[in-house]
Amino acid sequence: MLRSQPQKQLRRCFSSSAASLAGHTGSVESRAVVFSEHGDPTRVLRAHRYRLPKLDKGQVRLRFELGSISAYTPGNVIQGVYPSKPAVRDDIGPEPVSIMGNEGVATVEGFEEDGNVEQKLKVGDRVVMGAPQLGTWQSHANMPFTSLIPLPASHPLSLRQAATLAINPPTAWRMLSDFVPLNPEDPNALTKQGGKKQWVIQNGANSAVGVAVIQLAKAWGVGTINLVRSRPSIDELKSHLESLGADHVLTYDEFLSRENNTRSKIKEWIGKDGEMRLALNCVGGKETAEMCKLLSLDGKLVTYGGMAKTALALPPSLFIFRKLTSTGFWLSNWVQTHPKERQTMMQSLAALVSSGKLKEPETEVVELKGTDEEVTRQLSEVMKKMEEGRGKKTLLHWKDE
Structure with a gap:
């Protein structure tokens, strides 16, 4: 009897511990x-x-x-x-x-x-x-x-x-990795691109996905050309995006202006040692078609949104002569078939955020x-x-x- 009482107390102790856990x-x-x-x-x-x-x-x-x-x-x-x-x-x-x-x-x-x-x-x-x-x-x-x-x-x-x-940084990561292999975790990425510095052009660059694209590209050595809507505080916005790692920021008006000869400037920025094969679109409209005209042969247009709520019209010549591929991306579709890759990617993203490389x-x-x-x-x-x-x-x- 004297021995059974401590055992009861011990069982209650473990039971309480399990409940608290x-x-x-x-x-x-x-x-x-x-x-x-x-x-x-x-x-x-x-x-x-x-x-x-x-x-x-x-x-x-x-x-x-x-x-x-x-x-x-x-x-x-x-x-x-x-x-x-x-x-x-x-x-x-x-x-x-x-x-x-x-x-x-x-x-x-x-x-x-x-x-x-x-x-x-x-x-x-x-x-x-x-x-x-x-x-x-x-x-x-x-x-x-x-x-x-x-x-x-x-x-x-x-x-x-x-x-x-959980949503915007993974969307940016996948779009920079899955269509044109820009992720340095792929050991053959640069070899696949002929050793050229890679560039990306995107609209909606100040969106949550856009700022993640800027920072991931910077961390991976990829150049970015970023398009945003004009506003009274445009200089402040441009400075902010550049502080995150954006190479160049243009308003849509600046991008479409013939007087500024913007297409020639962009080609100079990319240079002979660079290549731009990826365009990211979350807006739509005529700016997107002009983005695609700057892509090199076998370029990829990835659409993940349509904030302008206008139809996306692309000239047939881009598909016939430049071999453009136009596709879409939705993270919800991707995660259904890549559960293990998602866990690994989230660990990598958390590390980048924790280290200050991804704000x-x-x-x-x-x-x-x-x-x-x-x-x-x-x-x-x-x-x-x-x-x-x-x-x-x-x-x-x-x-x-």
Whole structure:
């Protein structure tokens, strides 16, 4: 009898330890940004409270630190025209709703062991999303561990850096690597290009993907020619992009100007020892066709957006005589078939960010707080500001009540 009591105490000790290692797994309230119908983002988004149930096996309890709003994806999602859509949930309220958010960073608060999750994650780990439209504009969530990417502890990142890591930098990395092999991790990259210095031309160069392209190209020894929309603060923008590593920055008007003889200048910048076979397009319009005319034989045009919402018209001569290839890229398609490569790429990107070689885009954090009605008004103002093109990339944070 004297010997059995310590054993009971020991079992309770281990039981308590296991529970603490698993963290919070019970029911908890979450606050989320949702919509129940397609329409104007400034009108249909609203705040919603719902009760998260106790975790199932293999699920992880997340506390979202920041949810990221990209430049134009939210509007397309809410209007129902974006290819990947958030799930319609009929289990979190009186009517079916979808929770917004494709990108962000969360902290692991708990998990329900299933033999696998406890080998991959621990309480306190930070994670980013490994699948699209999981709903990052909320305070808490239950998610399967297989849909999460742990951030490496060996390369510590700030919350802002982590919240903007999962979509735009990988998109830039893949476009610089998969169509014309510019990545120095490919030992045969320069040999494939005949030993010439490689150049890239892109529009939308001040977008989150564009600034990632500039910095990755700089790190890999690739030159960049960058096109942006004119604005009152254009000199400030040009200086900022050049500080990130841009070789040349032109407005669209400067690029298209015949008086400036811009095409000849660009050819001089590239020189006889250089070559430009890659053009990146997220805008569309006539500027894109002019970009393609500067590409060398076997050039590649990669389209990953269409912010101008105009048709992309390319002259047949580029395909017939210059052997131009025009294709598209969407990260969501790529990750479905490259899960292992994605993990490796994310590790490399985290290392670049941690070392200061890859800076996150300029961001502002909007704290969501108050009643659901007050938060809904906040959201309307945020979306209106984004639609008007004002401000920096926006990150949402739910303020504790």
